[in-house]
Every structure is written in structure tokens, then in C-alpha cells.
Amino acid sequence: TFLYCVSVTGDLTLSYPLDYEDTTIPHSTVLQIRAYDNDRVHSTTAKITVDLTDSNDNPPQCNGYFYFTQLAETTPIGTLVKALNCWDNDLTGPNNAITYTMVADKFSANKFQLTKNQITVIKKIVLHNVVCVGPENLEYDDLAFAGTDFVHRLAVTVSDGGIPSLESVATIIIKVIPVNEWRPNSVANTFTVLENSVIGTLVGTVKFTDTDWPFNNVKYSITGGDIGIPPKFYIDPATGNIQVLHKLDFETETQYSMKVQAVDLNNDLQPDPKRQKTSVASVIVNILNVNDEPPVCNPEYYETLIYSTIKTPFLQLKCNDKDSLDREINYVIIAGNVNNRFELQRPNAEPPSVATTQSFQYHVFQGIQDPTDFELLIEVTDELDGNKALRQTSTATVIIHVVPWTTTQATTTLNTTTVQITTSVIVRASYFWTPTGWFVAALVITGVLLLLCLYGVAWCLFKDMHRICC
Structure with a gap:
């Protein structure tokens, strides 16, 4: 028996602990107790029934209290994550009514749902105080979630219905595995660069966005398009920076188009x-155009013959500039315009023409005497878009040979009304010989040597005469 009676006091106590759930222990026991007097002559018998009642003395138990699992971020909605297997050794009555309660961290509350003892992937949405269930996959691509090492932590409390209620806690760790879900995305890019940019100049940065973690982790390359021969541009595979690789020339090509490919990395x-x-x-x-080309005249050297009586433009310059428009090119006579006999006439945007300003003066005793040969030096200056700081200048040379013409005045006869005009043409050819520098030097040296020789001969003669006389 599990009971015994103390003879002195009559107290009935347990001889060892009882367990209602132990099937070897009866739930009801009938005891007969005999009481004696001090001399043990007289006695009496009492019948006692002892009923063993159930109490909530066993907390719920589970097959395990710590679980670890891995799920891809694309795990479908409704996927079973874990089914807990728990029980309570208090077999009968309300003490065996096990309930499950899930406590999730802030990153897990809308990802998982507990139904009885099963945890599944799902999302709860509350609209107008009404709980709606909507799908939401696990999300790996979250900067804040990356701070948790991409781990969901769930705690499930398993409680019985006893008084007081006893409980156990099971911990579930869910590691989310990345999946490469999205392609890099970019919009069309347009950049500008000066044609005189040095090699290595940054043209622009191509931006691709990739919402797979790690974000925007892509490798760049130029896969097609027109980038010139040899290639004018280079792209940094890691940053997407486009840089100048070879010299650019606006006058050769004003625009380049290319295809830039981005490949995502480390998203699985x-x-x-x-x-x-x-x-x-x-x-x-x-x-972008830069004034890096000077004006060019073709030809750069002009030579022409005119008569001194000409009054109209007689020579048009042929100049152009790769950078500037014709109207942005300026022309000025900077040298050789003796007595200001010539000017540049430019009625429109075309290159100007050389013209005379007044009559030439020849065969006069007093006043201006004009030369017959002029060498004009004309400065040609461009001005791209009005930018005077970056002007480019070249020159053109115009050699003009003037043929003098003279005209006699009309003579009149008093006896008649007839006027006779006689016109004569005088052509004078002038020949000039101008020694060159080497000829002058040779002539001087020859003269000096001749003088030295004469001096030597005279000295010898004088010496011989002195001997004879002596």
C-alpha cells in the first residue's frame, strides 16, 4: 500500500509520491484501520476510501524544443515550415487541452502563420479592422533584413489548460536562401563630352538597378553599337563609368551610340x-564642338596682275573653317597695304574680295608715289559661337602687280567745235638688280685681299729701292 498509519497520532500519510498518470497506481483505494486501547484488550475497525484525483503537474512536452530550417525566398505561399509534435502527460480532463501560440520578431510577423501545431508561409493583412489573408513570399532582398543575417526567429509557446497553466517553449530558426529573381534595369542614357577631352576623361556613368541583394551588384561591358575605330570609349566593369579612350574629333563624328550590357553577380x-x-x-x-581648328585658305598664296584704273573687286579669297561658320570668320589686312590702296569688301557671309580704294599715283613730281608691287598680308580669325577667348588665326598672302595707265587730258580747237581726245598707253619696264647677301660678302673679301696684295708688292719694291740707294 502507499499509505500507512502512525500509531501514536493516528495520522494517515503517504509512504511514497503518487502519480495519477501511472497506470500501476490505483485511482481509488479502500483501507481498513483498527484502533486499540493502551492494553490492546479492546479495539474497533474503521473503513476509509482514498480516491486519487488528477492535478496539472506535467507541463507539455515536445519532440524537440529547437528547430532549424532553410527556405528559398521564392518558397510558395502555404508551404509547411514545421509541424510541432507536443503532448501533455496529464491524460484526462481539461489538463490535456494543448494550445499553441506563436511569437515572431518584427521581420517575421507578416511572413508566417500558426494553425494549431503547423507553421506555414503566409501574410496577414488588416483592412478596416478585418483580418484578410494574402500571399507574400519570403523576402531576402531587404537592407534591414540583412542586419539579421537573413534569419527569421519564431517562438511557439505550448500551453495546457490546467490551473495553473503549464507551458513549454519551442524555438524555430528559419534561414532564408537568396534566389536571383530580377534582371538589372536601366533607362536610356545620353551624355556629352568636349571634342578636346583628354584620354581618361569621364563621359558619364551608366546606372543599372538590380533589386536582388546585394543591390545593383552588376558587371558592365560594351557589347555593340558605334564606338568608332579604334574604339573611342571604355567602360569600367565595376562602376559603369564611361571614359574617353582615344582622341575625339567633332569634325569627323558628332555622335556615338553604343549598347551597354549589365550582368548581375552573387545573387544566388x-x-x-x-x-x-x-x-x-x-x-x-x-x-561638343570646340574651336580647335584654325581657318584655312586655299590657296594660302595669291598672285594677280591688275591695271591701275580698276575700280571693282578683282580677287575673292577662298577660306573656310571646320569649326566655325563663314559669318563667324573675320578678315583684316594687317601688312603691306601701302598708302591704304586696298580694302576688303564683304557684302555677305562669304569670304571677302580684295578691291582698290582710290586711283593709283604714278609719274608725278610731287605728292604720293605708289609702288607697282604690293604684298598684302591678310589675317583670318575664327570665332566659334562668339567665344573670343578661343580664337584661332591664320594668314593669307596676296601679291598684286599693278600696271600703270596714264590718260592725257582732252584738247580743244577754237576754230571748230570738234573735240579730239587722244589716249596713249605708256608701258615702262623697270629692271632692277639686287645682289644677294653672299655676293656682297664675297665682293668685300675679294677687295680686302686685293688691297693686301697691293700693299705687299709696294712694300717689296720700296725695300729693294732702299738697298740700291744705300
Whole structure:
């Protein structure tokens, strides 16, 4: 028996602990107790029934209290994450009514749902105080979630219905595995760069966005388009910076177009080139004109013959500039215009013409005497878009040979009304010989040597005469 009676006091106590859930222990026991007097002569018998009642003395138990699992971020809605297997050794009555309660961290509250003992992937949405159930996949691509090392932590409390209620706690750790879901995305890019940019100049940066973690982790490359021969541009594979690779020339090409490809990297748990995603963006680079080309006259040297009586423009310059328009080119006579006999006439935007300003003066005793040969030096200056700081200048030379013409005045006869005008043409050829520098030097040296020789001969003669006389 599990009871015994103390003879002195009559107290009935347990001889060892009882367990209602132990099937070897009866739930009801009938005891007969005999009481004696001090001499043990007289006695009496009492019958006692002892009923063993159930009490909530066993907390719920589970197969395990710590679980770890891995789920891809694309795990479908409704996927079973974990089914807890728990029980309570208090077999009968309300003490065996086990309930489950889930406590999730802030990143897990809208990702998982507990139904009885099963945890599934789901999202709860509250609209107008009404709980609606809507799908939401696990999300790996979250900067804040990255701070938790991409781990969801769930705590499930398992309680019985006893008084007081006893409970146990099971912890579930869910590691989210990344999946490369999205392609890099970019809009069309347009950049501008000066044609005189040095090699290495930054043209612009192509931006691709990739919402897979790690964000925007892509590799760039130029895969097509027109980038010149040899290639004029280079793209940094890591940053997407486009840089000048070879000299640019606005006069040769004003625009380049290219295709830039972005390949995402490290968006899967195990890098797999076959799972990488690519996108292509169009990039246009406009070349900005810079005044780096001087004006060019073709030819640079002009030579012409005119008569001194000419009154109209007689020579038009042929100049152009690769950078500037015709109207942006200026012309000025800077040298050789003796007595200001010539000017540049420019009625429109075309290159000007050389013209005379007044009659030439020849064969006069007093006043201005004009030369017959002029060498005009004309300065040609461009001015791109009105920018005077970057002017480019060249020159053109015009040699003009003037043929003098003279005209006699009309003579009149008093006896008649007839006027006779006689015109004569006088052509004078002038020949001038101008020694060259080497000829003058040779002539001087020869003269000096001749003088030295004469001096030597005279000295010898004088010496011989002195001997004879002596």
C-alpha cells in the first residue's frame, strides 16, 4: 500500500509520491484501520476510501524544443515550415487541452502563420479592422533584413489548460536562401563630352538597378553599337563609368551610340553563371564642338596682275573653317597695304574680295608715289559661337602687280567745235638688280685681299729701292 498509519497520532500519510498518470497506481483505494486501547484488550475497525484525483503537474512536452530550417525566398505561399509534435502527460480532463501560440520578431510577423501545431508561409493583412489573408513570399532582398543575417526567429509557446497553466517553449530558426529573381534595369542614357577631352576623361556613368541583394551588384561591358575605330570609349566593369579612350574629333563624328550590357553577380546562394540575368541599355554620347581648328585658305598664296584704273573687286579669297561658320570668320589686312590702296569688301557671309580704294599715283613730281608691287598680308580669325577667348588665326598672302595707265587730258580747237581726245598707253619696264647677301660678302673679301696684295708688292719694291740707294 502507499499509505500507512502512525500509531501514536493516528495520522494517515503517504509512504511514497503518487502519480495519477501511472497506470500501476490505483485511482481509488479502500483501507481498513483498527484502533486499540493502551492494553490492546479492546479495539474497533474503521473503513476509509482514498480516491486519487488528477492535478496539472506535467507541463507539455515536445519532440524537440529547437528547430532549424532553410527556405528559398521564392518558397510558395502555404508551404509547411514545421509541424510541432507536443503532448501533455496529464491524460484526462481539461489538463490535456494543448494550445499553441506563436511569437515572431518584427521581420517575421507578416511572413508566417500558426494553425494549431503547423507553421506555414503566409501574410496577414488588416483592412478596416478585418483580418484578410494574402500571399507574400519570403523576402531576402531587404537592407534591414540583412542586419539579421537573413534569419527569421519564431517562438511557439505550448500551453495546457490546467490551473495553473503549464507551458513549454519551442524555438524555430528559419534561414532564408537568396534566389536571383530580377534582371538589372536601366533607362536610356545620353551624355556629352568636349571634342578636346583628354584620354581618361569621364563621359558619364551608366546606372543599372538590380533589386536582388546585394543591390545593383552588376558587371558592365560594351557589347555593340558605334564606338568608332579604334574604339573611342571604355567602360569600367565595376562602376559603369564611361571614359574617353582615344582622341575625339567633332569634325569627323558628332555622335556615338553604343549598347551597354549589365550582368548581375552573387545573387544566388551558390553562384551559377547559367542563372545570371543580363540587360542591355542604349547609350548616346554627343560630341561638343570646340574651336580647335584654325581657318584655312586655299590657296594660302595669291598672285594677280591688275591695271591701275580698276575700280571693282578683282580677287575673292577662298577660306573656310571646320569649326566655325563663314559669318563667324573675320578678315583684316594687317601688312603691306601701302598708302591704304586696298580694302576688303564683304557684302555677305562669304569670304571677302580684295578691291582698290582710290586711283593709283604714278609719274608725278610731287605728292604720293605708289609702288607697282604690293604684298598684302591678310589675317583670318575664327570665332566659334562668339567665344573670343578661343580664337584661332591664320594668314593669307596676296601679291598684286599693278600696271600703270596714264590718260592725257582732252584738247580743244577754237576754230571748230570738234573735240579730239587722244589716249596713249605708256608701258615702262623697270629692271632692277639686287645682289644677294653672299655676293656682297664675297665682293668685300675679294677687295680686302686685293688691297693686301697691293700693299705687299709696294712694300717689296720700296725695300729693294732702299738697298740700291744705300
